[in-house]
Amino acid sequence: MRNPLAKVVVNMPPSGIRKFFDIVSEMKDAISLGVGEPDFDTPWHVREEGIYSLEKGKTFYTSNAGLKELKQEICNYLKRRFDLEYDYNKETIVTVGGSEAIDIAMRAMLEPGDEVLIPQPCYVSYHPCTVLAGGTPVVIELKGENDFKLTRQELIDAITEKTKILVLAFPNNPTGAIMDYEDLKNIVDVIIEHDLIVISDEIYSELTYDKEHVSIASFPGMKERTIVINGFSKSYAMTGWRLGYAVGPELIIEQMIKIHQFAIMCAPTTSQYAGVEALKNGDSDVAMMRDAYDKRRRYLIHSLRKMGLECFEPFGAFYVFPCIKSLGMTSEEFATKLLQEEKVAVVPGTAFGDCGEGYLRISYAYSIENLKIALERMERFVERYKK
Amino acid sequence: MKEKILAAIDKNSKITAADLAIMLGATEEEIVSLIKQMEDESVICGYPTLINWDKIEYERVTALIELKVTPQRGLGFDKIAERIYQFDEVQSVYLMSGGFDLTVILEGRTMREVANFVSEKLAPMDAILSTATHFVLKKYKEHGLPLVQTKHDERMLITP
Known part of the structure; x- marks a missing residue:
């Protein structure tokens, strides 16, 4: 054989x-x-909403990019919490957890040979998703003495002509490090100057203990080059529901939806209804x-x-x-x-x-x-x- | 800080001042003195234990009694409430809005004991117009804590 x-x-x-x-x-x-x-x-009221949607027989596919109501709530939430403005219709996709969003973002953007900067230690999937999408992972080794934040110099040193994407995952798994406003400000102009795209995995954005989370997409000139990934797993304790989302420029989201529609169809309908309740009443x-x-x-x-x-x-x-x-x-x-x-x-x-x-x-x-x-x-x- | 302490000990009064200090980012002395202050001011009125008596061989019944009473001039309901809550059998007394005035929660060894208390002590009081007694059949949750604890950690031991 x-x-x-x-x-x-x-x-x-x-x-x-x-x-x-x-x-x-x-x-x-x-x-x-x-x-x-x-x-x-x-939270029980979220689970209850999922149960109720099942009772009402809401067991069909939703549109590929997700329930309209959920996408609207996601955009309201991002505006309310992180001052990010996105069009629910064109710039938002509901995914099967943040994990799927990472995968399809890479696949929508990478050409063979494109380099992806991955600051480590980090969550385990950026590296393999890059490889599967045909890209070349380039690891940036973050240091304990910098509290595991990405510094301007570390970023500059890692950039080559082939660098296309920078993965930022803060608050970070496994280190617990965050990058605050000042930390991000230090790298924004480098990103723009080298015309990089950022995949910003902000799944832990609700879990910060000193200051509020700041999204890199909220800096001038960054929204058009950032895919923000977030989801319900960590903030609402909904890991098993497999519900996440990505927001970003229409140009990229449109292509991500295409992969999603062929590979996944849509995120679980029950989870999407529960997600609406979480965003509306889960603060x-x-x-x-x-x-x-x-x-x-x-x-x-x-x-x-x-x-x-x-x-x-x-x-x-x-x-x-x-x-x-x-x-x-x-x-x-x-x-x-x-x-x-x-x-x-x-x-x-x-x-x-x-x-x-x-x-x-x-x-x-x-x-x-x-x-x-x-x-x-x-x-x-x-x-x-x-x- | 007071509110943080209260929120932390609301469901677990056994937590030590030393641990509280670490968890709330304060000094132990500060915690001890604030708790003392709140005890003196009757903000903290006691540290009872939540017991599920059904789990042991100990006969104990709980009843909820609705009372309609005549308020007294100048004293409102306070006087009659005080006469009632002085009895050791009485666990809680609340002034209510709606169809009746006072809710009394009683605990006794037997139904007869509770019935006797209602008919001999409560009902004959001058201010009391009527009583309605409801016996509790099973307790599911009290003080925000489920009495039937069956949950165990179902997560996988290691996940990324």
Whole structure:
């Protein structure tokens, strides 16, 4: 039989997180601090709206780009929260989670040889989506000393004649770093000067704890060169509903809709109706969850620092990214030993890029009680290996 | 800060001042003194425990009683409410808008005990015009907390 497989897929390394997942799932009573999704249930009024839509028999396809009402609510929301103005009809697409939006944005824009700048550590899908779309990923290794923000110089140094896209994912998974107004202002003119397109993954935009999130698309001259990706998973605890969206210039969104219409048809109808309710009446749920995350965040940073681990203060998402270099172990060694000896699962920083070496991703999408037990165990572990 | 403390301890009064300080970004001394102040001002009136008595072999009944009463000149409903809430059996007393005046929540060991209390203590009071007693069959949620706790974490252990 002939080889049925495509080289580009076969050559793609499996996600580093997958490897660790396999080890963890064999461990029975492990406490995990390893998830990338909220611990809250989707707010009841949102779930109820989904149920109601099913009861009414709203079980058909929606238009490819999404329900008109949802697209309108998305645009209202973006205006209200981040001062972004988009046309619901021409500049908005509802997707199957933010993940699909990343994929189709890459596929709509990349030609063979085009370079995509990917600041790491970052979420695992930008790199493979670039490769699958025929582009060339170029990793920018962000540094702990800069609190894992992208600096002007790092950006300039990475740009070549072939650079087409810059991926920005702040608030960041796994580091919890944010890029505030000043940080973004520092890079905007470089982006414009080199005529780059930005894919700005703002899925954690509601989860910032010091200052409000700023979208790079809100800077003058940026809207026409930015695809903003967002969704419902993190802000409304709706991961399983698979609902996200992208907004951007009509020129690009139009082509993204084309791929979406052939590959996906439309985002789940039930989820779209629930999404309308979330955007209309979900502000207080978001505030409640943000407040709970913030308490845990402070608690976690305090405990990690007390153990003697270096840990910059993350102001976004629900992760902290402590440095374990002082213990003389690699991230993977640390995570594996911690799991075997104390049955606590954290994710090695290397799962999010080579420059995550020496760091761990610890999620605080857990109750304080859960965090406490896990941190006690971790403290014991660190004491044992401290030099 | 007071409101933040109250929101934090509303559903968990066991949380320590030290932990609260970390979570709210304050000093422990500040938290302790604010809590003391709120206790003195009766903003915080107590720290009861939410118990699901159905889970243990302990007979206990709860009744909700609607009362119609005659308010007294110059004292309104306060006087009669006070006469009622002094009884140990009485858990809560609320002044209501609508079709009746006071809601009284009573707890007793048996239905007979509750019935006796209503007929011998409450109903004969001069100001009380009528009573309607409703027995609670099952409690699902109290103080914002579900009494039937079945949830466990269904998320995968590691996700990106």
